[in-house]
Every structure is written in structure tokens, then in C-alpha cells.
Amino acid sequence: MTGAQMIVEALKREGVEVIFGYPGGAVIDIYDELYRTPEIKHVLVRHEQGAAHAADGYARSTGKVGVCLVTSGPGATNTVTGIATAYMDSIPVVILTGQVPTKLIGNDAFQEVDITGITRPCTKHNFLVKRTEDLPRILRAAFHIARTGRPGPVLVDLPKDVQQGKAEFYWPEEIRLRSYQPVYDPHPRQVEKAYRLLESCTRPVVLVGGGVISSGAHEEVRELAERLHLPVTMTLMGLGGFPGSHPQSLGMLGMHGTYYANMAVANSDLILAVGARFDDRVTGKVDAFAPMAKIIHIDIDPTSIQKNVRVDVPIVGDCKRSLEKLLEIVKEVARPEKIWREQFKEWWEQIEIWKKRYPLSYKQEGEYIKPQFVIEKLYELTRDKAQSGEIIISTEVGQNQMWTAQFYKFDRPRTLITSGGLGTMGFGFPAAIGAQMGHPGKLVVDIAGDGSIQMNIQEMATAMEQGLPVKVIILNNGYLGMVRQWQELFYERRYSAVKFQVIPDFVKLAEAYGALGLRATRPEEVEPVLKQALESDRLTLVDIHIAPEEGVFPMVPAGRATTEMILV
Numbered sequence: 001m002t003g004a005q006m007i008v009e010a011l012k013r014e015g016v017e018v019i020f021g022y023p024g025g026a027v028i029d030i031y032d033e034l035y036r037t038p039e040i041k042h043v044l045v046r047h048e049q050g051a052a053h054a055a056d057g058y059a060r061s062t063g064k065v066g067v068c069l070v071t072s073g074p075g076a077t078n079t080v081t082g083i084a085t086a087y088m089d090s091i092p093v094v095i096l097t098g099q100v101p102t103k104l105i106g107n108d109a110f111q112e113v114d115i116t117g118i119t120r121p122c123t124k125h126n127f128l129v130k131r132t133e134d135l136p137r138i139l140r141a142a143f144h145i146a147r148t149g150r151p152g153p154v155l156v157d158l159p160k161d162v163q164q165g166k167a168e169f170y171w172p173e174e175i176r177l178r179s180y181q182p183v184y185d186p187h188p189r190q191v192e193k194a195y196r197l198l199e200s201c202t203r204p205v206v207l208v209g210g211g212v213i214s215s216g217a218h219e220e221v222r223e224l225a226e227r228l229h230l231p232v233t234m235t236l237m238g239l240g241g242f243p244g245s246h247p248q249s250l251g252m253l254g255m256h257g258t259y260y261a262n263m264a265v266a267n268s269d270l271i272l273a274v275g276a277r278f279d280d281r282v283t284g285k286v287d288a289f290a291p292m293a294k295i296i297h298i299d300i301d302p303t304s305i306q307k308n309v310r311v312d313v314p315i316v317g318d319c320k321r322s323l324e325k326l327l328e329i330v331k332e333v334a335r336p337e338k339i340w341r342e343q344f345k346e347w348w349e350q351i352e353i354w355k356k357r358y359p360l361s362y363k364q365e366g367e368y369i370k371p372q373f374v375i376e377k378l379y380e381l382t383r384d385k386a387q388s389g390e391i392i393i394s395t396e397v398g399q400n401q402m403w404t405a406q407f408y409k410f411d412r413p414r415t416l417i418t419s420g421g422l423g424t425m426g427f428g429f430p431a432a433i434g435a436q437m438g439h440p441g442k443l444v445v446d447i448a449g450d451g452s453i454q455m456n457i458q459e460m461a462t463a464m465e466q467g468l469p470v471k472v473i474i475l476n477n478g479y480l481g482m483v484r485q486w487q488e489l490f491y492e493r494r495y496s497a498v499k500f501q502v503i504p505d506f507v508k509l510a511e512a513y514g515a516l517g518l519r520a521t522r523p524e525e526v527e528p529v530l531k532q533a534l535e536s537d538r539l540t541l542v543d544i545h546i547a548p549e550e551g552v553f554p555m556v557p558a559g560r561a562t563t564e565m566i567l568v
Helices: 003-013 025-035 048-062 080-088 115-122 132-147 160-164 188-200 210-215 218-228 259-267 319-333 337-343 345-357 371-388 399-407 428-438 457-466 481-490 506-512 523-535
Strands: 018-022 041-044 066-070 093-099 125-128 154-159 204-208 232-234 249-252 270-274 294-299 313-316 391-395 443-449 471-476 516-520 540-545
Touching: 003 025, 003 132, 003 160, 018 048, 018 428, 025 066, 025 093, 025 154, 025 160, 041 428, 041 457, 048 066, 048 080, 048 093, 048 428, 048 457, 080 093, 080 115, 093 115, 093 132, 093 160, 115 125, 115 154, 125 132, 132 154, 132 160, 154 160, 188 270, 188 294, 188 313, 188 319, 204 218, 204 259, 210 218, 210 319, 218 319, 218 337, 232 259, 249 259, 249 399, 259 345, 270 319, 294 319, 337 345, 371 391, 371 399, 371 443, 371 471, 371 523, 391 399, 391 428, 399 443, 399 471, 399 481, 428 443, 428 457, 457 506, 471 523, 506 516, 506 540, 516 523, 523 540
Parallel strands: 018 041, 018 066, 066 093, 093 154, 125 154, 204 232, 204 270, 232 249, 270 294, 294 313, 391 443, 443 471, 471 540, 516 540
Antiparallel strands: none
């Protein structure tokens, strides 16, 4: 086979159904082979960053490895933001990049760039293929590394002569990498210690992170929480790992988390953290984070444990398998549920006081549309789909993201697609395209800001070309809202470079692409416009003019403890 044929054959054997890409001279041989491979669907994006984000959204929503294919030089560098986004959130993506012929590498050839060097800090692993005969083994390893252990992006750089060369195709059925052996099964003694701490505590909190979703541990989390009557809070990446509408849910914690989640964590005597990495947005001032709590930390990545906070019981292992082992002990001990309830009775009474004192709230009054009202109305209209998992919400980054996290209740895993660790503006729309490609029958909605949506708005052409009925809801306040909020609170309202002087007419822009454009400027218009959008069978963009200086609250100022919340 030629190298290009090997690449496509490897993709087929890995079960790849969709590739997001943009062609160029350095990958033209692969594209020629894809032309003759109808079983793999190629989605032509309008910018390589869109390809990386779409592959990411596909991976987050399906649990499969997302794939993108781009050419050398600027094609490759345009994917770097998308690669870093996937890396920070542990998303399995394989990025195939073209490269100049091997004999020209290092000669500053046309469209040459050291993409393996550039992406070394933001990939789980990367490869520069030197020989055609190595292609099957390397591609097999790339997918294996991307999807196993703590998932992440893997880049494979493909010189043109390697694609054009010929060799025997040998497909390794098993991959054994001496230096890469993820630990899936937890140490039984550590699990036993974790149970003993749960049995002796009086103020526990379960902290659910993105690892719960990537490992498929959501049912185990729910069973443990219900059996032991434990309160559960989620990180941004963990939303959907435990039902947001469940009476034991405290919602999101951290910088823009709920008052009661932050207070519960701060006053807890035990935190069971599952698949979370204790990022600074969650902990606030680390020295003041949960000062009275013992911490059990379950994570498949041993480098995440003890990295940011002190841990009393580290458990290295897959979240699902670890919780299964913990549940086995719970069932063996057979401690009656009423004893657990009695043990945590006073704790729940305190949590209920916090919930009543400072619930998530806003006032929809006057002529301005409040963004929280829009999210609540969207949830009201799609509640059944949210509970059944038939809707996928993606977000951009900024205030739109935080209002969504606060006011939309995610009951199922893989129904929130958002850039957590890197906070990438422009992520949500191409990610929604990827999610819609992975779930043709589901409702996919991107909640955007007027700043973020313009960063990859060219992908409207991609959505139209593929006939994807994605819905985009723009919370349009004319500002870079989150930066404006910080300038209001901490910089004496010196609004430096955050007010847009020119904003496109989003309705006309949608129509220019052949999509449906809708607008709401008054509160009474929100519900009918949302209903019309949700019932539309094509790409629809909704421009909702919201209160220009509405803030996201609660808010923990940078460097402060999570108990030092600004509430209004």
C-alpha cells in the first residue's frame, strides 16, 4: 500500500466515521484516498481551528476519538488552540498534520513548521513519522494513547514522501507501550480507607469532575450518593456527571459556583473528589480551601493527585472501577440507609439553610432581557430533552458560559460541551457542529456571546453545507462581558477595549449564509423566539439583546477564598 492508503485503512480499522479537515498540498494524497473511501465522512470546515474544535465536540458528545486532518505550516499551527483546548480538558482527539518531505525537514521549506515541537506541551503525545512502514503501528498507538488512561489529544505529523511511499501493511492487533501503562484498578486498601472515612464523617461532600464523565462513572456516583445520602457538587467539566435536578445536587462550585456549594465545601469534614483536578477556579485561595476536610481523591492520573491540594487518601485508578469497588464495600457492610441519613441529618439541615439564604436568583424587570431569564426559559422549553439526554448544549466562553452552568440543569453526561481549562472563545459553535455530526437526531444548541461567536462564525458555511440544524443563541450585550464585569468591580469602571463599536446584524448575517435569523429585544419576545428556533429544521441563529451590564454572581475574586463571594 501507499502511505496514504495505509492512513485511510488505519482510520477505518479504528472505527472512524467522521473526519473534520481542510486540504492542502501536504495532505493531497490522503484527500485523494478519502475521495475513494465513502465509508468515512469528511466535513470541510472553513478554518483549521474549527476542525480541531469540531473533532473535540464530536469526541466529548460521543465518547469516541475525534479526528481532524490539516495541511502543513499554517494549517497545522491553526489547530494549536484547539489542541490545547482538548489537552486541558482531557479530550481524546487525533490530529493528522501534513509535513514537507523528510529530506526537506529543517530547511525552512515552503509551509514547513515544527508542529511536533510546537505542540509538545499541549499534546498527550505526538509522532513525526519517518518511514512509510511505521504508519500502521504509529496510528494504532496514537488512537490507543488518545482514548486510554487520562484521555487527551495525540498529533501525528505526516511527511509527504511518507504518504507517497509504498510498504507492506501490517496492523498490530495489540499495542504494548513499555513506558505507558495506565492503572485502572484501585488499590483495595485505599478504597477500604475511603469507606472508613465516609463511615466516620458528619459533613461530607462528593466533588464530581470531568473524569466521571470520561470514565462513564455517572451511575456509580448517583448510586453512592443516594445510598449514603451524600450532597454532590460538580466542577464545570463535571456538570451532567450527577443530575443537576436531583435534590442532592448542590450545583457547580468555585468562582461562579452556588453559595451553598461553596459553603458546604468550606465547612465539610470530608471531600470525596472523583475525577477532578482541583483547578484554581474550584479551590480559590488554596490555603483556605476546605480547611477542616479530609480529602479522598480518585483519579486515573497519579500526577493530578497532591498537585494542588493536600490529599489524605489518594486512589489511583479509573473512576468507574474505583467507585464500583467502593460500592462493593458499602453493600457488604450493609449499613442501613436510615443510619446514613441520621448521621448526616444536621449537615443537610445546614445545607438547606444556605440554600434558602442565597439561592441563585435574578430579577427580570424593566425593558431589558436578563440573560438568566433566557437560560431558564430555554431549560423550561427543553426540560424533557434534558432529562432524557436528547439535547446537547455547547457554550462559548465568558458570561454566557457561566449563566448556562448556573441556570441550566444538566441531568445527563455528555450533554454539556464547553471549554473548561483553556477557556477558549470561539469553541462552542464548531464544537456544536461536531456534536451534531455525532448525534444527527438530537437537538444541539450553542449558547454564545456576541464576542465569542464572531471568532469562528465562518463555520456557519460548514453547518449549512452539511445540513446541520444547530441552534445558536447569542446573548448580545455589546461588550466582552466578563472582562467588562471585572473592570466594573476591580478597575473603577474603566471600560478599556471591551465595548464593541461595530456589531454585525446577526439576523442578516444568518440570512447571508442561508440560515434562519431571529431576534428578541424585549422580555415578552424571548419565549416565542426560542420556540420558533427550537422547532426549526435548519441552522438557526437567535440574536437576543440582553441587559448590557448584567453580571455573573456569585463571584469569588481572584486570590480569595471561596467563602468570600460577591453575591450581587
